[in-house]
Amino acid sequence: MCGIVGLFIKDKALEPRLGELTAGMLATMCERGPDSAGFAVYGAPKSGKAKITLQSPNPEKDFASLAKAVEHEIDGKAKLDVKSTHAVLTCPADKAEAARQAIRTGFPGVRIMGSGEAIEIYKEVGRPTDVAKQFDLAKMKGTHAIGHTRMATESAVTTLGAHPFSTGTDQCLVHNGSLSNHNNLRRELKHDGMTFETENDSEVAAAYLTWRMNQGLNLGQALEKGLEDLDGFFTFVVGTKNGFGVVRDPIACKPAVLAETDQYVAFGSEYRALAGLPGIEKAKVWEPEPATVYFWER
Amino acid sequence: MRSIDLEKTPLRELNESLHQLKDGTNETEWEVLNPRGQHAVAVGIDAPVTVTIRGPVGYYCAGMNKQATVVVHGSAGPGTAENMMSGKVIVKGDASQYAGATGRGGLLLIEGNASSRCGISMKGIDIVVKGNIGHMSAFMAQTGNLVVLGDAGDALGDSIYEARLFVRGSVKSLGADCIEKEMRTEHHDALSALLKKAGVNGVKTSEFKRYGSARKLYNFNIDNADAY
Numbered sequence: 001m002c003g004i005v006g007l008f009i010k011d012k013a014l015e016p017r018l019g020e021l022t023a024g025m026l027a028t029m030c031e032r033g034p035d036s037a038g039f040a041v042y043g044a045p046k047s048g049k050a051k052i053t054l055q056s057p058n059p060e061k062d063f064a065s066l067a068k069a070v071e072h073e074i075d076g077k078a079k080l081d082v083k084s085t086h087a088v089l090t091c092p093a094d095k096a097e098a099a100r101q102a103i104r105t106g107f108p109g110v111r112i113m114g115s116g117e118a119i120e121i122y123k124e125v126g127r128p129t130d131v132a133k134q135f136d137l138a139k140m141k142g143t144h145a146i147g148h149t150r151m152a153t154e155s156a157v158t159t160l161g162a163h164p165f166s167t168g169t170d171q172c173l174v175h176n177g178s179l180s181n182h183n184n185l186r187r188e189l190k191h192d193g194m195t196f197e198t199e200n201d202s203e204v205a206a207a208y209l210t211w212r213m214n215q216g217l218n219l220g221q222a223l224e225k226g227l228e229d230l231d232g233f234f235t236f237v238v239g240t241k242n243g244f245g246v247v248r249d250p251i252a253c254k255p256a257v258l259a260e261t262d263q264y265v266a267f268g269s270e271y272r273a274l275a276g277l278p279g280i281e282k283a284k285v286w287e288p289e290p291a292t293v294y295f296w297e298r
Numbered sequence: 299m300r301s302i303d304l305e306k307t308p309l310r311e312l313n314e315s316l317h318q319l320k321d322g323t324n325e326t327e328w329e330v331l332n333p334r335g336q337h338a339v340a341v342g343i344d345a346p347v348t349v350t351i352r353g354p355v356g357y358y359c360a361g362m363n364k365q366a367t368v369v370v371h372g373s374a375g376p377g378t379a380e381n382m383m384s385g386k387v388i389v390k391g392d393a394s395q396y397a398g399a400t401g402r403g404g405l406l407l408i409e410g411n412a413s414s415r416c417g418i419s420m421k422g423i424d425i426v427v428k429g430n431i432g433h434m435s436a437f438m439a440q441t442g443n444l445v446v447l448g449d450a451g452d453a454l455g456d457s458i459y460e461a462r463l464f465v466r467g468s469v470k471s472l473g474a475d476c477i478e479k480e481m482r483t484e485h486h487d488a489l490s491a492l493l494k495k496a497g498v499n500g501v502k503t504s505e506f507k508r509y510g511s512a513r514k515l516y517n518f519n520i521d522n523a524d525a526y
Contacts, residue, residue: 252414252433255376255394270375271335271354285354285373287394287413290433 002163002176003029003128003149004256006237006267007277008244008296009142014263014278015044019140021277023132026147028272030128033149036162037131038123040172040239043142045117050096052089052115053122054103055159062110063087066103073102084134085159086113086122093117111160111197116170118143118241123162143298146239148174154182155200165203167194168210170241175202176254176269177233185229205230209238223247223293237267238295245295252290259283265296299327309336319345321365335375340368343385360387363404376413379406382423395432398425401442407496414451417444420461426496436463437473445492447501455509463509464489466501475515479508 005025009015022039056062059082067080067089074095081088091099096115103110114121122135128149132138148163155161164172179185182201185208190196194207208230212222219240226236226247235254238245246267248256259266259274261283268274274285288294302312312330319325328349333339337357340349343366351359354372361380370378373391382401389397392410399415401423408416408425414432417425417439426445433451436444439461449467456473462485463476472478481489486503493501 250433253395257394270356271373272356273335275334275354287392290414 001032001151002254003032003269003273004174004176004235004237004267005029005147005269005273006145006174006239006244006246008144008265009263010265010298011263015143016141018142018145019136020138022140022145022147023138024276025266025268025273026132026137026149027129028275029147029149029269032269033151034127035152035157036123036125036150036159037128037148038121038150038162038164038174039132039137039145039147040114040119040121040164040166041137041140041142041145042118042170042239042241043120043140045241046090048093049090050093050099050115050117051120052091052096052099052103053113053120054087054089055085055111055113055123056087056107056109057085058109059085059087062107066107066110069106070099070102073106074098083122083136085124086135088120114164114166114172116241119166119170119172119239121164121166121172123148123164124159125157125162144239144244146172146174146237146244154178154202155198158198160198161200163202164239165200165206167203167207168213170239171206171210171213172239173202173206173209174237175205176235177249179205179230179232179234181231201232205234205236213240219243219245219297220293220295223295227291227293235269240297243295243297245293246288247293248288248290250291256288257285258288258294259285299329300325301329301331303331304334304336304339305332309339313338313341316340316343316345316347316349316366319343319347321345323347333372337375340366343368346385354391363387373410378408379404379423382406392429398423401425405495411448417442417461420444424492424495426492426498428498430467433470434473436461436476439463443488443492445489445496445506447498455511457515458509458511460511462488464492464506465509466506469507469509472509475512476509477512479510481506481508 070078078091163174166172179201182204330351335356341361344364346365348367356375358377360368364383367386369388374393376395378397379387382404384404388407396415398406406425408427411429412431416431416435418437420442422442430448436455440459446465450469453473455476489503
């Protein structure tokens with residue numbers, strides 16, 4: 001099954017409430033995906049800074065010395081904000097790749113969940129409401145957020161198997177469904193230099209879109225191409241630094257509802273996810289058409 | 299009139315109260331407030347009562363309905379009026395996937411649009427949609443009538459049996475073994491009665507086209523043996 005929620009804010013006045021509203025939406029989708037949950041929050045980017053979200057099974061041990069070790073390696077300032085099993089490392093943007101390298105070699109137990117100017121990604125095994133609480137989602141601010149509650153079908157219930165998947169700078173994808181050509185596609189993408197952390201089908205979809213966007217396509221164009229190349233059942237919600245996209249496969253079994261007001265665009269697997277949003281009674285609410293790309297960019 | 303606020307009363311309690319109603323009950327008018335997209339609202343009623351739901355509902359609203367009239371003032375999620383036996387279900391907004399699926403009787407009126415697979419495997423229900431319907435509607439539809447005032451999506455009536463489909467707008471494509479058929483007097487009469495039953499005025503039966511089974515899939519064609 002799985003549940004998806006997404007919120008793309010158009011009215012700045014609502015940005016301080018992004019986390020609170022997303023947490024409320026995520027909570028309604030617990031029954032659709034009780035085994036694990038995750039969310040990506042896009043906050044205000046600081047110019048010249050990069051954020052790298054990390055996860056560790058031994059956060060106390062790993063995160064105690066990580067910032068200092070990275071500073072030493074990149075010869076620049078690095079700041080680490082620890083949130084439970086995750087931490088966000090902020091460093092100069094031009095040192096981001098060096099920092100990732102330093103973490104990979106110096107801290108093999110630490111996983112890089114995603115990185116970019118705006119994105120922070122948190123995901124864990126557990127009931128979605130508990131996962132949201134664990135990372136204080138309700139207090140987060142930002143421009144857009146995407147959340148997922150998982151009922152695993154294609155790969156194991158693990159932190160890395162939870163959504164969102166981030167395979168490119170400031171990019172993330174969540175998926176409800178299952179792909180049938182992911183093994184072949186993974187091989188092809190690997191051949192083209194993409195790397196994979198899991199055996200998960202959704203990670204292949206994320207990497208595919210990253211690969212397309214690396215070729216110069218925008219999010220909407222990449223999603224259009226995805227309709228040709230991805231086989232299986234899917235409702236995807238995808239985030240980029242400035243954008244928010246939705247696409248369903250041509251059969252469109254996996255449910256999806258969109259709502260739009262002057263203040264926001266919201267996505268839910270069901271209307272229940274949208275019921276608590278401000279002004280939803282007057283929102284334009286519709287079911288996205290099959291094989292049709294929807295995307296918004298600021 | 300009994301008014302139940304789903305913000306205060308658990309859904310299960312509402313449905314249990316509705317299930318206890320019998321023929322001849324005096325509690326014939328019910329109102330449900332704040333459904334907020336909950337699933338299975340007013341499912342399985344078997345009494346001649348009217349339930350008015352104020353707001354959008356989720357999956358399976360008014361499923362298995364017998365005798366009752368259920369009115370949704372909002373949109374409805376997947377499987378609305380699934381396997382309805384009799385009575386009337388009215389959705390004032392849009393309905394999601396497989397509305398009226400496997401329905402055996404009664405009338406489902408959708409005032410907005412219906413999504414994909416509307417009337418899939420219908421077995422006697424009458425469905426009237428004022429807006430459009432999505433792809434794969436009336437898939438394997440057996441008996442009953444599907445009336446669409448707007449357009450139909452891809453693969454309408456794929457593998458259809460004996461259900462009758464009336465579409466006023468365009469049909470994106472017909473499914474396997476579904477063809478356009480002549481509108482004879484009896485079909486104009488039947489359609490006219492359906493429109494009247496649904497309270498649809500100002501629409502002429504001559505604006506509709508009729509679709510149904512070519513009956514080519516009923517028996518195995520020996521010439522196709524090589525394909526297996």
